[in-house]
Amino acid sequence: MLNYKDIQNRIEALDVIQGVDLSIIGYSLLNKPIYAIHLGNYDGPQMIMEGGIHAREYLSTLFLIEEIKYLATKDIINGGIYVVPMVNPDGIELVLNGTTNLPCDILRRYLLDVNNNNPDFSQWKANANAVDLNVNFDASWGEGTQNVFCPSSGNFVGYYPESEREVNNLIRFTKEVNPSITISWHTKGEVIYYGFKSLSPEDLMRDYNIALSLSAVNGYQIIKTEGSVGGYSDYISLVYNVPAYTIEIGNGALPHPIGEEYLMEVFEQNKNVPIVALENVGGKFFDESISSVCKIIK
Numbered sequence: 015m016l017n018y019k020d021i022q023n024r025i026e027a028l029d030v031i032q033g034v035d036l037s038i039i040g041y042s043l044l045n046k047p048i049y050a051i052h053l054g055n056y057d058g059p060q061m062i063m064e065g066g067i068h069a070r071e072y073l074s075t076l077f078l079i080e081e082i083k084y085l086a087t088k089d090i091i092n093g094g095i096y097v098v099p100m101v102n103p104d105g106i107e108l109v110l111n112g113t114t115n116l117p118c119d120i121l122r123r124y125l126l127d128v129n130n131n132n133p134d135f136s137q138w139k140a141n142a143n144a145v146d147l148n149v150n151f152d153a154s155w156g157e158g159t160q161n162v163f164c165p166s167s168g169n170f171v172g173y174y175p176e177s178e179r180e181v182n183n184l185i186r187f188t189k190e191v192n193p194s195i196t197i198s199w200h201t202k203g204e205v206i207y208y209g210f211k212s213l214s215p216e217d218l219m220r221d222y223n224i225a226l227s228l229s230a231v232n233g234y235q236i237i238k239t240e241g242s243v244g245g246y247s248d249y250i251s252l253v254y255n256v257p258a259y260t261i262e263i264g265n266g267a268l269p270h271p272i273g274e275e276y277l278m279e280v281f282e283q284n285k286n287v288p289i290v291a292l293e294n295v296g297g298k299f300f301d302e303s304i305s306s307v308c309k310i311i312k
């Protein structure tokens with residue numbers, strides 16, 4: 015059975031690949047490293063991709079690890095890609111290992127209490143504070159239709175915006191990178207969400223047109239987001255006003271969490287999505303097969 019340590023080892027192993035720069039952008043509440051991987055050039059347009067912000071959606075982390083290996087085989091002529099594959103390591107450890115590795119009993123009892131005394135944390139979305147990181151950003155914080163205001167396995171916005179260490183790490187990192195485009199990877203439903211509420215009609219059209227080119231690669235449905243705020247894509251739209259997408263991998267009919275047995279399927283569907291995304295904001299790849307894919311789309 016896959017456990018947290020396996021995923022951490024896979025991320026650290028990426029560092030030996032030529033062209034891959036691995037760094038730690040900060041630590042989780044329980045002091046686990048949050049990694050960032052860079053590919054390509056440090057000048058030119060930069061894309062940020064993040065995954066594993068919702069604990070039970072760890073398939074997005076596994077996908078990004080495979081994607082980094084794939085992107086490392088491509089010669090990026092202009093621009094670069096940053097990947098933060100596991101924003102919520104404490105939550106992912108809860109999903110995969112339960113409460114076994116928690117540092118103290120009082121925290122174990124607290125989290126069990128939040129989880130209705132169920133030792134099975136496979137449906138957990140939050141971090142080890144029982145805050146849902148993807149509703150904790152200061153972007154119409156607390157105004158989401160599914161928000162809750164007490165600790166919970168999912169959808170708790172926190173007691174105040176940007177209360178969580180993981181969120182603050184991602185915000186600081188994003189400020190340093192100043193991205194031209196971002197993709198947040200989640201499960202499930204095979205959907206590309208775009209169009210966060212702060213955008214002007216012109217920017218909505220810009221983001222829709224890029225979504226069309228992404229959908230031409232993975233075949234996913236494009237949906238304009240409604241009623242969901244406080245997430246990383248909302249934050250990017252509000253603060254940076256650059257294209258920001260939330261892509262839900264994995265068939266919607268599968269139950270959470272979607273396991274590793276679906277990794278290769280979602281990888282094959284999505285492996286060229288980041289390439290097309292970066293090309294849309296001025297990135298260039300030296301690969302004829304990829305440019306021909308992009309030409310068809312454009």
Ligand SMILES: [Zn+2]
Pocket residue numbers: 068071148200201
């Ligand atoms: Zn999610």
